[in-house]
Amino acid sequence: xxxxxxxxxxxxxxxxxxxxxxxxxxxxxxxxxxxxxxxxxxxxxxxxxxxxxxxxxxxxxxxxxxxxxxxxxxxxxxxxxxxxxxxxxxxxxxxxxxxxxxxxxxxxxxxxxxxxxxxxxxxxxxxxxxxxxxxxxxxxxxxxxxxxxxxxxxxxxxxxxxxxxxxxxxxxxxxxxxxxxxxxxxxxxxxxxxxxxxxxxxxxxxxxxxxxxxxxxxxxxxxxxxxxxxxxxxxxxxxxxxxxxxxxxxxxxxxxxxxxxxxxxxxxxxxxxxxxxxxxxxxxxxxxxxxxxxxxxxxxxxxxxxxxxxxxxxxxxxxxxxxxxxxxxxxxx
Amino acid sequence: xxxxxxxxxxxxxxxxxxxxxxxxxxxxxxxxxxxxxxxxxxxxxxxxxxxxxxxxxxxxxxxxxxxxxxxxxxxxxxxxxxxxxxxxxxxxxxxxxxxxxxxxxxxxxxxxxxxxxxxxxxxxxxxxxxxxxxxxxxxxxxxxxxxxxxxxxxxxxxxxxxxxxxxxxxxxxxxxxxxxxxxxxxxxxxxxxxxxxxxxxxxxxxxxxxxxxxxxxxxxxxxxxxxxxxxxxxxxxxxxxxxxxxxxxxxxxxxxxxxxxxxxxxxxxxxxxxxxxx
Numbered sequence: 001x002x003x004x005x006x007x008x009x010x011x012x013x014x015x016x017x018x019x020x021x022x023x024x025x026x027x028x029x030x031x032x033x034x035x036x037x038x039x040x041x042x043x044x045x046x047x048x049x050x051x052x053x054x055x056x057x058x059x060x061x062x063x064x065x066x067x068x069x070x071x072x073x074x075x076x077x078x079x080x081x082x083x084x085x086x087x088x089x090x091x092x093x094x095x096x097x098x099x100x101x102x103x104x105x106x107x108x109x110x111x112x113x114x115x116x117x118x119x120x121x122x123x124x125x126x127x128x129x130x131x132x133x134x135x136x137x138x139x140x141x142x143x144x145x146x147x148x149x150x151x152x153x154x155x156x157x158x159x160x161x162x163x164x165x166x167x168x169x170x171x172x173x174x175x176x177x178x179x180x181x182x183x184x185x186x187x188x189x190x191x192x193x194x195x196x197x198x199x200x201x202x203x204x205x206x207x208x209x210x211x212x213x214x215x216x217x218x219x220x221x222x223x224x225x226x227x228x229x230x231x232x233x234x235x236x237x238x239x240x241x242x243x244x245x246x247x248x249x250x251x252x253x254x255x256x257x258x259x260x261x262x263x264x265x266x267x268x269x270x271x272x273x274x275x276x277x278x279x280x281x282x283x284x285x286x287x288x289x290x291x292x293x294x295x296x297x298x299x300x301x302x303x304x305x306x307x308x309x310x311x312x313x314x315x316x317x318x319x320x321x322x323x324x325x326x327x328x329x330x331x332x333x
Numbered sequence: 334x335x336x337x338x339x340x341x342x343x344x345x346x347x348x349x350x351x352x353x354x355x356x357x358x359x360x361x362x363x364x365x366x367x368x369x370x371x372x373x374x375x376x377x378x379x380x381x382x383x384x385x386x387x388x389x390x391x392x393x394x395x396x397x398x399x400x401x402x403x404x405x406x407x408x409x410x411x412x413x414x415x416x417x418x419x420x421x422x423x424x425x426x427x428x429x430x431x432x433x434x435x436x437x438x439x440x441x442x443x444x445x446x447x448x449x450x451x452x453x454x455x456x457x458x459x460x461x462x463x464x465x466x467x468x469x470x471x472x473x474x475x476x477x478x479x480x481x482x483x484x485x486x487x488x489x490x491x492x493x494x495x496x497x498x499x500x501x502x503x504x505x506x507x508x509x510x511x512x513x514x515x516x517x518x519x520x521x522x523x524x525x526x527x528x529x530x531x532x533x534x535x536x537x538x539x540x541x542x543x544x545x546x547x548x549x550x551x552x553x554x555x556x557x558x559x560x561x562x563x564x565x566x567x568x569x570x571x572x573x574x575x576x577x578x579x580x581x582x583x584x585x586x587x588x589x590x591x592x593x594x595x596x597x598x599x600x601x602x603x604x605x606x607x608x609x610x611x
Contacts, residue, residue, distance in 0.1 A: 022521050052514030058447075059507065059522035061439035061529075063454035174344075 004035045004066050006081045010112065011088025011130060012040030012070070013049040015239065019246030020085060025057060025065045029254045030083070037067040041077035042088065074115035081120045083257070085249055086112060086140065089130025099324065102135075106328045109136045113143030122147055125293070127253050128154045129245065133187045134269050134283040135321040139329065141271070141283075150295070153256070154269035156183040156191065156285040158241065158248035163193045163226045167209060168200070170217065177201040178209065182287045183226075183267040184276075184307070185314030186321075191285070192310040193226040197301045219306065259291045265298045266290070276303060277311065282318040352393035359398045361535070363527055364390060364418065367408025377602065380413075384606045387414045391421030400425055403571070405531050406432045407523065411465045412547050412561040413599040419549070419561075420607065428573070431534070432547035434461040434469065434563035436519065436526035441471045441504045445487060446478070448495065455479040456487065460565045461504075461545040462585070463556075463592030464599075469563070470588040471504040475579045497584065537569045543576045544568070554581060555589065560596040 007024060009017050017040075023029065025036060038057070042050050050070045057068055071077050078084070090104035109128075116124060124147060128137035133154035141152035160183050168175040178200045184192040195218060198209040210218075225232075233241045255266050269285040275297045278284045288295040303311070349355050356362070368382035387406075394402060402425060406415035411432035419430035438461045446453040456478045462470040473496060476487040488496075503510075511519045533544050547563040553575045556562045566573040581589070 018521060022525070049515050052511050052517075053521075055507070055511050055514060056519055056522040058443045059436065059440045059511075059519065060525040061442050061453045062525075063452060066452075 001031070001034060002082070004037055005030060005083065006037045006039060006079075007083045007085070008039040008041060008077050008081045009085045009087060010041040010077070011086075013042040013046035013053060014088065015242035016087050016129065016245050016249070017085075018053065019243050020087065020249055021053065021057060022060065023246060023250045024085075025060065025062045027064050029250045030257055032064075034064065035066050036064050037069070038065065039077045039079070039081060040068065040070045041074065042070075042072060044072045047072055074111055075119060078112070078115040078119045081116075081124055083253060084116065084120065084124055084126045085253070086126065086128045086136070087130055087249070089136060099328075102132075102321075102324050103328050105130070105132065105136055106139050106325055109139040110143045110329065113140040116140070117144035117146050120144075120147070123293075124151060125253065125256055126152045127249060127256075128152070129249055131187065132321060134285075134318060135325050137269065137283045138322060139325050142326075142329065149271045152271065152283065153252070153295075154187060154283050154285070155245075155249060155252055156187050156267045156269050157252040158245050159183040159187065159191055159193065159226055159229075160267040161244065161248050161251065162229045163195075163222070166222055166225060167195060167198060167213070170222070171200055171202070171209065171212060173200055173202050179264045180287070181209075181267075182265075182301075183285050184311055185278075185285055186318050187269060187285065188314075188317065189227055190310070190314040190317045191227060192307055192314055193223050194303075194307050195222070196304055196307065197287070256290050256295060257293060260289045264289075268295055270295055270297070273297070275299065276301075277308075277315075279315050279319055282315070282322050284315070284318060352389055353397060356390070356393040356397045359394075359402055361531060362394065362398065362402055362404045363407060363531070364404065364414070365407045365527070367414060377606075380410075380599075380602050381606050383408070383410065383414055384417050384603055387417040388421045388607065391418040394418070395422035395424050398422075398425070401571075402429060403531065403534055404430045405527060405534075406430070407527055409465065410599060412563075412596060413603050415547065415561045416600060417603050417607065420604075427549040430549065430561065431530070431573075432465060432561050432563070433523075433527060433530055434465050434545045434547050435530040436523050437461040437465065437469055437471065437504055437507075438545040439522065439526050439529065440507045441473075441500070444500055444503060445473060445476060445491070448500075449478055449480070449487065449490060451478055451480050457542045458565070459487075459545075460543075460579075461563050462554075462589055463563055464596050465547060465563065466592075466595065467505050468588070468592040468595045469505055470585055470592055471501050472581075472585050473500070474582055474585065475565070534568050534573060535571065538567045542567075546573055548573055548575070551575070553577065554579075555586075555593075557593050557597055560593070560600050562593070562596060 054068050054070050137152045137154040163181045164178050165175050168178045181198045182194040200209050265287040268288050269283050272278045272284040274280045287298040415430045415432040441459045442456050443453050446456045459476045460472040478487050543565040545563050546566050547561050550556045550562040552558045565576040
């Protein structure tokens with residue numbers, strides 16, 4: 001264990017970071033004995049608010065937190081970091097075309113990729129939360145060629161946690177008693193929640209979930225609910241998910257850093273090697289196990305026809321996003 | 334959203350706008366909601382609005398909660414809201430009603446640690462006396478800290494001028510400083526302090542350490558009886574005990590009188606509102 005690890009969070013003055021920073025500083029991600037330094041990055045207009053966040057982190061009196069560096073400079077923010085949570089991204093505004101959004105995000109993730117390349121540790125683990133997460137992660141990696149592509153991931157863990165809860169509630173067990181629900185593909189409406197390989201524990205006995213779930217419920221209620229949950233939370237809160245998004249980011253990074261449990265796998269969007277027919281070279285959510293800081297795609301799982309056709313749709317969307325993003329990148333050179 | 338975070342210890346979540354449902358069989362209560370001060374609101378309007386809230390909740394606690402319920406009031410004015418709440422829950426021991434000064438304690442602890450160049454965990458026994466308001470009394474006279482494995486008193490290693498003219502006002506005004514920066518009041522740190530307060534009450538304090546909780550005063554240290562006043566306490570077996578015999582210097586003593594006076598005034602105003610309503 002290193003004496004102190006350095007962690008950068010972008011969008012640090014925002015809502016998700018407000019929950020996330022606390023969970024990281026508390027020790028939930030990197031371990032309850034791991035000392036931390038936090039680098040907080042946001043845009044210049046947010047520096048006043050960010051100072052308020054720094055004050056609150058101090059006022060939390062958290063034992064592991066050694067240092068907090070608030071900044072609007074990517075160079076300072078990414079210096080020597082071991083882990084990066086890229087939460088900040090350009091949100092869609094009214095009247096904004098998809099290509100405007102993409103152009104704005106390419107700029108952000110290009111700058112951050114270049115800074116990671118120059119200043120971060122080569123072992124840095126990067127989790128992109130800011131949407132469109134998969135493609136933002138791809139762009140970021142593109143501009144950080146000296147850092148292994150495997151180090152760039154995007155978050156589908158919120159979708160996994162949501163799916164896990166729904167299955168647990170349906171089966172009448174605790175959420176911890178459900179394992180191996182998969183989210184495939186893009187963190188978007190084309191994501192593919194899949195219970196074909198899930199199992200659960202009831203009365204001390206481990207069983208497959210699918211035989212005990214009604215097919216109609218799975219396809220017509222569960223899948224759409226998970227796909228649209230983000231919108232449902234916005235409609236209720238009038239704000240997007242922050243608490244649960246932050247929790248999911250912690251779960252993703254913690255499992256990557258500390259390893260998954262034997263017999264369990266988790267969903268992470270990682271650089272695709274073509275497994276399960278997914279296109280190579282996009283960031284695609286797969287079931288993975290983790291150990292020693294490395295993720296490995298779980299091979300040999302069942303993929304039914306319904307899931308397979310949905311995989312094709314999400315793959316197509318990711319290829320389109322990649323092409324658009326690369327066109328913007330090349331236009332900028 | 335709480336459910337989908339996959340927090341596997343949670344068994345059930347009941348959202349409601351009914352105090353009867355909310356307080357049914359509860360073992361612990363965090364009373365965070367209160368009427369915030371709005372522009373043009375007089376102090377007496379704020380008090381009247383809060384008396385109504387904490388009367389309703391006190392009555393519901395009295396009717397529905399377990400008699401062992403531990404109550405932490407966070408919503409301001411916390412001390413007086415806790416007093417009102419307790420007033421309307423006569424079947425629940427007065428000792429079960431507390432108000433939060435733990436945020437002030439955590440803030441103070443960080444400032445002292447930073448000044449001494451140690452980790453926040455290495456500072457102990459900073460006290461917050463009195464009301465959770467601008468009259469609170471941060472006090473380091475009994476604080477100690479660990480440096481290079483050695484435990485030492487803090488005060489001798491702190492500049493008196495810094496303590497009285499920088500540290501005390503900073504802690505007293507920290508809430509306002511956070512609002513000025515964030516444009517919102519402290520949430521993260523307030524929530525953390527509420528957890529610390531309830532956790533220490535529930536699970537017990539460490540040997541050699543005490544914490545600050547606003548509890549029903551028995552007159553210790555010259556504080557008026559029958560108000561909710563923040564004292565240094567230890568906790569064990571779910572009970573708090575005021576730490577006796579600590580040093581109280583003259584500067585601190587005169588500040589204690591000010592905060593006590595404010596609490597008595599708040600109590601009198603609140604009781605007048607309560608009686609007006611009967």
